[in-house]
Amino acid sequence: MTNRTASVADAIRTRRTIRHYRPDPIPDATLTALLDLAVEAPTSWNLQDRSIVVVTDPAGRAELARATGGQPQPQEAPVVLVFVAEPQAWREDRADVYERARRSGAWNEEFIAAFDAESTAFQTDLDRRGLVREYAVKDAVIAASFLILAATELGLATSPMNGWNEAEVKQAIGIGDRDDLAIALLVSLGHPAESRPHPGRRAPERNVFRERYGA
Template sequence: MTTAGPLAVPQAIRARRSIRHYLPDPLPEEQLTELLALALEAPSSWNVQARSVVVVSDREGRDALSRAAGGQPQPREAPVTLVFVASSQSWRGDLSDIYEQARGNGAWNEEFVADFSRATLDFQHDLEKRGLLREYAVKDAVIAATYAMVAAASMGLASSPMNGWDETEVKKVVGIDDREDREDLHIALLLPVGRPAERRGHPGRRPLARNAFDARYGRGYGQGYGSDCRTLPAPGAGSDFTSAPGSTSVPDFTSAPGSTSVPDFASAPDFASAPDLASAPAHPSVRDADSGSDADADADSARGTRPAGTSVSAP
């Protein structure tokens, strides 16, 4: 088994899969704290930081989140579920600590702070007129959740971004429903995190030129790869990503247990208990969310395994 430290960002992005089943092992406090800190390093509109994270790790809360998500197993099995909350009214509050920190870090001077604070209010008032305050706050929260997913993957942890749940029920779990003065709080995303109890292969992504366009929508992007989609590397087990400019090879997480092609996350600094993703038992009875389709979702609903209208975790 080869040894390696935390994955670099490109490797973590390509290695990440949406995992539905988790080992019960709790996350070390230091590791969880670092994960939260990295998530909240995400940028936000006007640096208002109108997003927060509720860490749900107790059994009762996790079970309740699973019920709020139509019985999906991720929140129940993962030792921690991060609930990302967006606040559409944070800009009305006292932002002096944000400005003071920026000044103290040497990032903003007094003139910039004065101009920035005025511009922030003007921008938010315009959003309010157009009914877009909630949308912008949720976008910021989802950006933070994405940071958390990549950070978790770099640590050898699995996650599962979930967008199929009853918001009212989720709010009850995290204690928002009993705060009548906080109707501005909105659930953006649920992110169970833990050590995987299953392996997931990469189902593949459409070629770059199919979904990346050059200057105008529909004009396939081909710079560096050529306009022919067939020249693009196909992601998946054993794929060689080194053909993309500036990239490095990606570990094959679908290898059989004991494969030397999988990095040993146990060598990551301060995360000695990180798992060997290759040795996690497979769950053949569970459909791969990454390879699922709308038809699969409808079939699940018809069988009663998941209520209509809820979504499988994003791939």
């Protein structure tokens, strides 16, 4: 695995969005470690309502390049990660989630029973208000953020990508017929072929407030 080169704080401060990559592959052990960290990200009601599709095949990356309007990241980066939001995950069996919590000692039977009922009620209300997709996308993007920082810590480069056609991305990863799923984010991953200076951020007092917005 690549040697660690930065703390989390350093990763936050030094991360840049990289559009051009060297073709060097990402070692399997490194990629596995990054994915393990990504799925540690928090999710609403611990639904874990997001998945990650790892695309390394040149043909698959070419499809993603077309879906992103010809952006260079999928063409050059050896790995593209597609973060898929699963808005209907709350309807699925969560026995495995509860069993893990039992084994770890985090949740007892009383808590699991109450949690199951309350989380179902919460998601039912979200569904009624048309918000389940929004919540699942948020969870997927949090996972992507974890991976981006972990990759930076290892000296790798990423680019969180917008500007894609959702239907085409879904087709590229084999879920073209899945209206129950949504694409949250694409993230390219690889060794940088460019260096980008930090353009800077506004001073915190411009967009950090206490107690009330604009205060």
